[in-house]
Amino acid sequence: MPNQGINARLHAFNSTDDCPAQTSIAYTESIYIYMSAVPQKTFYLETFGCQMNVHDSEKVIGTLVREGYRQVQTVEEAGLVLYNTCSIRDKAEQKVFNRLSDYKKYQKQGKKFAVLGCVAQQEGEKIFERAPYVSMVCGSASYKNLPQMLVQIEAGDQRVTGLDDRETEDCFETDFTSRTNPHRGYITIIEGCDKFCAYCVVPFTRGKERSRTSDSVLAEARQMADLGYTEIQLLGQNVNSYKDPAGKPGGKKTFAELLAAVGEVPGIKRVRFTTSHPRDFGRDIIDAIDAVPTLCDHIHLPVQCGSDRVLSAMQRLYTREQYLERIAWMKCAKRQISITSDIIVGFPGETDEDFTETLSLLDEVGYDAVFTFKYSPRPNTPSLGLDDAIPDQEKSRRLEILMSRQKDIQIARYKRYIGEILEVMVEGKNEARKQWIGRTSHNKTLNFTAPDRSIPQVGSYLKVRATQSFPNSLLGELVI
Ligand code: 5AD
Ligand code: SF4
Numbered sequence: 001m002p003n004q005g006i007n008a009r010l011h012a013f014n015s016t017d018d019c020p021a022q023t024s025i026a027y028t029e030s031i032y033i034y035m036s037a038v039p040q041k042t043f044y045l046e047t048f049g050c051q052m053n054v055h056d057s058e059k060v061i062g063t064l065v066r067e068g069y070r071q072v073q074t075v076e077e078a079g080l081v082l083y084n085t086c087s088i089r090d091k092a093e094q095k096v097f098n099r100l101s102d103y104k105k106y107q108k109q110g111k112k113f114a115v116l117g118c119v120a121q122q123e124g125e126k127i128f129e130r131a132p133y134v135s136m137v138c139g140s141a142s143y144k145n146l147p148q149m150l151v152q153i154e155a156g157d158q159r160v161t162g163l164d165d166r167e168t169e170d171c172f173e174t175d176f177t178s179r180t181n182p183h184r185g186y187i188t189i190i191e192g193c194d195k196f197c198a199y200c201v202v203p204f205t206r207g208k209e210r211s212r213t214s215d216s217v218l219a220e221a222r223q224m225a226d227l228g229y230t231e232i233q234l235l236g237q238n239v240n241s242y243k244d245p246a247g248k249p250g251g252k253k254t255f256a257e258l259l260a261a262v263g264e265v266p267g268i269k270r271v272r273f274t275t276s277h278p279r280d281f282g283r284d285i286i287d288a289i290d291a292v293p294t295l296c297d298h299i300h301l302p303v304q305c306g307s308d309r310v311l312s313a314m315q316r317l318y319t320r321e322q323y324l325e326r327i328a329w330m331k332c333a334k335r336q337i338s339i340t341s342d343i344i345v346g347f348p349g350e351t352d353e354d355f356t357e358t359l360s361l362l363d364e365v366g367y368d369a370v371f372t373f374k375y376s377p378r379p380n381t382p383s384l385g386l387d388d389a390i391p392d393q394e395k396s397r398r399l400e401i402l403m404s405r406q407k408d409i410q411i412a413r414y415k416r417y418i419g420e421i422l423e424v425m426v427e428g429k430n431e432a433r434k435q436w437i438g439r440t441s442h443n444k445t446l447n448f449t450a451p452d453r454s455i456p457q458v459g460s461y462l463k464v465r466a467t468q469s470f471p472n473s474l475l476g477e478l479v480i
Contacts, residue, residue: 040068040069040070041080041154042072042078043064043069043070043078043079043081044071044074044075044078044080045057045060045061045071045081045082045083046082046099047084048083048092048095048096049084049085049088049117051186051233051274052188052206052236052237053117053118055186055188056117056140056143057084058177058178059172059177059178060084060116060143062174062178063143063147063176064146065176065178066176067146067150075106075111076106079110079111079112080111080114080153081111081112081113082113082114082115083096083099083100083114083115083117084117085115085117085118085119085120086117086118086119087118087119087122087201087205087378088200088376089376090376090377091376093119093122096119097131100113100131101131104131104133107133112135112136112153113131113133113136114136114137115127115131115136115137115138116138116139116143117205118140118202118205118206120137120163121141121163121166121204121207122201122205122379122380123137124137124163125137125159125161135153135157135158135159135160136149136153136160136161137162137163138161138162138163139162139163139165139166139205139206139207140172140191140205141166141168141191142162142163142165143172144165144172145165149162165207166192166204166206166207166208167208168207168208171190171211173212173216182228182229183228183425184229184232184233184425186232186235187217187220187221187232187235187262188212188235189217189234189235189236189239189242189258190209190212190236190237190238190239190241190242191206191207191236192206192207192208193206193209193238194209195241195277195279195317196315196382197314197315198313198315198382198383198386199314199344199347199375199376199377199378199381199383201378201380201381202237206237209237209241211236211243211245212245213245214251214252214258215251217234218258218261221262221265222265225266225267225268228267229267229268230267230269230270230459231268231270231271231272232262232268232271232272233273233274234258234262234271234272235273235274236275238275239255239274239275239276240255240276240282241255241277241280242254244258254282255282256282256284256285256287257284257288259273259285259292259295260288260292263288263292268294269461270294270296271292271294271295272298272443275300276300276301276302277302278323279316279318281301283329286330286332286333289335289337290333297442298338298339298441298442299330299337299340300342301330301340301341302342302343303323303343303361303365304342304344305343305344305347305350306358306359306360306361306362307353307355309354310347310349310354313347313348313349313383313386314347314383320361324364324365327339336442338442338443339365339366340367340368340369340370340371341365343358343371343372344372344374344375345372345373345375345395345399345402346375346394346395346398347375347390348386348388348389348390349387350375350398359402362402362405363405363409366413367406367413368410368442368443369406369472370402372399372403374395374396374399375390407471410472411471414444414469414470414471414472414473414474417444417466417469418468418469419465419466419467420466421463421465421466422441422442422446422465422474423461423462423464424438424439424448424463425439425461426438426457426460427458428458429458430447433447434449435448436450436456436478438462438464440474445472445474446475446476447473448464448475448478449477449478450477451478454480456478462478462479463478463479464478464479465479
C-alpha cells in the first residue's frame with residue numbers, strides 16, 4: 001500500500017479484527033520504521049451548511065484517513081485544504097469564495113486546495129478560473145471516487161474533477177466514517193432529491209434521489225449501538241420518499257418501518273429524522289412514533305409558505321389544507337409532538353395577503369421553532385425566471401415580522417413545560433453559568449443545575465424539572 005499512512009493501517013487492522021498478539025509486535029515495529037521513512041500527509045477540512053454536509057464530511061474524513069492522511073486543526077499545518085461547501089442561499093456561497101481568497105497566499109507554500117459539495121457541483125470547472133490555486137472540484141455524488149482523485153492530486157494533477165455522477169444509483173457508503181460525537185450520530189438513508197421545488201438548488205447539486213438498503217442502514221445502526229451510541233439521526237433531503245432498493249424477499253421496508261426498526265435496535269434510546277416533505281409524509285410515521293418509545297417526539301416539517309398561490313408557484317405539490325391535515329395527525333399522537341418548520345419570505349410575487357396567510361399559519365400550527373429565510377435566487381432553478389422580485393428591504397421587513405410573531409408563540413409554548421419533569425441527554429457544561437446543557441426528546445435545550453456532589457456524565461440521560469422558560473430554551477434542576 002504505497003500511499004497509506006499510519007492511521008489508515010491501524011484502521012484496516014481494527015476493521016478486520018484479525019490481529020493475533022504475536023504479530024502485533026512486528027506490526028508496531030513496522031509502523032515505527034514506516035513513520036520515520038514517510039512524512040505523513042495532512043489535511044484540514046472545513047464544513048459549511050446543513051447536517052447532510054456535516055455528515056458527508058465525517059465520511060470524507062474517514063476516507064482520507066484510510067488513504068493515509070492525518071487530520072490537522074489549522075490550514076497552516078495542512079498539506080491539503082478541503083472545503084465542503086453549501087450553495088443553498090447566496091450568502092453561503094459567498095462565504096466559500098471569501099474563504100478561498102483569504103487562503104490564496106498559502107499556494108506558494110505548496111498547499112493544495114479542494115472544493116467539495118454543492119458549490120463544487122454548481123460552479124464546476126469555473127472554480128479553476130476563479131481560484132486557479134484550487135486543484136480538485138468534487139460534488140457529493142462523486143465522493144465514492146475520492147480515493148482515485150486523491151492519487152491524481154498527489155501525482156501533481158492540477159485539475160482533478162468529480163462532477164459527472166449526478167445520475168448515479170449509488171450512495172456514498174463507507175465503513176470509515178469518522179464521527180466526532182461519541183453519543184449521537186447521523187446515518188444517511190437517502191441522497192439527492194427529485195422534488196425540484198422552484199427555488200431550490202439541491203436537485204441540481206446533489207443529483208437524483210437514491211436510497212440505501214434498509215439492511216445496510218440497520219447494520220450501521222447496530223454497529224453504532226455496539227460502539228456505545230445511544231442517539232441516531234436519520235438523514236436525507238427528503239427522508240419520506242425513502243424507497244428500500246433491495247432486501248430479503250418481502251423484507252423491503254417503508255420509511256416508517258425503517259424508522260421503527262432503528263428505534264428497536266438494542267441500546268438505541270433516541271431516533272430523530274430530518275428532513276421531511278409534506279407531500280410524502282405519511283400517517284404511518286405517526287403510528288410508528290406512537291408504537292416505538294425511542295422515536296423522538298419531534299417532527300420537522302418545512303411548510304415554506306402559508307398561501308396556496310405561493311405554494312403552487314414554489315411547486316411544493318401540496319396545499320395549505322393538506323399540510324394542516326398532517327399537522328392534525330401529529331396533534332392526535334399519543335405523546336405531545338413538538339413541530340418545527342422552515343419558511344421562506346419574499347418568494348417572487350408574494351403579496352402582503354400571501355404573507356398574512358403565512359402569519360396566520362404560524363398561529364394555527366403553534367410551532368416550537370421556525371427557521372426563516374429570505375428568498376435567494378439560485379442558479380438553474382425554475383424561480384429564477386419569475387418576474388415580480390420582492391425588494392430586499394421588503395423581504396427584511398417580512399422576515400422581522402415573522403420572527404417577532406414566532407417569538408411570541410414560542411414564549412407561550414415553552415412556558416407550558418414549567419413544572420414538568422423531562423428526560424434530557426447531557427450534552428456538556430456551561431462553566432461560566434455553572435449549568436449543565438441538556439436536550440429533551442422534543443429537541444429543546446434544557447439547561448440545568450445539579451448539586452455539587454453529583455457530576456452528570458456527558459451522554460447520560462437524566463431527569464430534570466423545568467423551572468423557567470425563555471423563547472429558545474428551558475432552565476431546570478436535576479431530579480435526584
Ligand atoms: N432561498 C431561500 N431559502 C431557501 N431554502 C432552500 N432554497 C432556498 C432559497 N433559494 C430554504 C428552505 C429549505 C431550507 C433548508 O432552506 O426553507 O427548507
Ligand atoms: Fe430542495 Fe424541495 Fe428537494 Fe427540499 S424537497 S431539497 S426544498 S427541492
